[in-house]
Amino acid sequence: MDIQNEFRIGMRKYIYSVSVISNTQSNGRKNAITVSSVTSISINPPSIIVCINKKSSIHESLVLDSKFCINLVNEEQQDIAEVCSDPNRINERFKNIEWIGDKPPIMKNALVNIICKVDKIVEYKTHSIVIGLVQKIKNSEHKNPLMYQEGVYKKSV
Numbered sequence: 001m002d003i004q005n006e007f008r009i010g011m012r013k014y015i016y017s018v019s020v021i022s023n024t025q026s027n028g029r030k031n032a033i034t035v036s037s038v039t040s041i042s043i044n045p046p047s048i049i050v051c052i053n054k055k056s057s058i059h060e061s062l063v064l065d066s067k068f069c070i071n072l073v074n075e076e077q078q079d080i081a082e083v084c085s086d087p088n089r090i091n092e093r094f095k096n097i098e099w100i101g102d103k104p105p106i107m108k109n110a111l112v113n114i115i116c117k118v119d120k121i122v123e124y125k126t127h128s129i130v131i132g133l134v135q136k137i138k139n140s141e142h143k144n145p146l147m148y149q150e151g152v153y154k155k156s157v
């Protein structure tokens, strides 16, 4: 088997927590896509990375100093994760999902909303690594994140 297939199989074994990254670009267009590539960098300053495919709809709008929100999806929000990862359902993302505000849009009922400013973008091949400087955090009472492993969504046990 070639190394790309071995890599794909290996990476599918990880358990990922599912987030949606959301923003509003300068022309008013709103974007939201499902991501698993969220990792904190440092506590001082609070900072976070997310890896974004250059072909995704949100990519071009993630410019320096622009705001975005990382919304950690709760285990009852699988339908939201599905809408935000299906290119054919792009028009549903701001109709059928509840948001608060739009600068950036903040998802209702997420475990945590992490509002960031784009501090740095590192391009790497097919993706950009977006480094966000955290501006504000909204923690909720929801306890359990939606998870993803082997291509399947899972609830917490």
Ligand SMILES: Cc1cc2nc3c(=O)[nH]c(=O)nc-3n(C[C@H](O)[C@H](O)[C@H](O)COP(=O)(O)O)c2cc1C
Binding pocket: 018, 032, 033, 034, 035, 036, 037, 038, 051, 052, 053, 054, 055, 056, 057, 058, 084, 085, 086, 087, 088, 090, 148
């Ligand atoms: C569980 C899961 C995790 C994902 N993680 C990422 C990610 O970290 N970065 C990324 O660019 N796309 C990721 N995707 C793929 C995007 O959600 C998908 O390509 C989406 O359709 C892109 O948005 P668009 O349709 O508006 O272009 C993930 C998809 C799923 C189902």
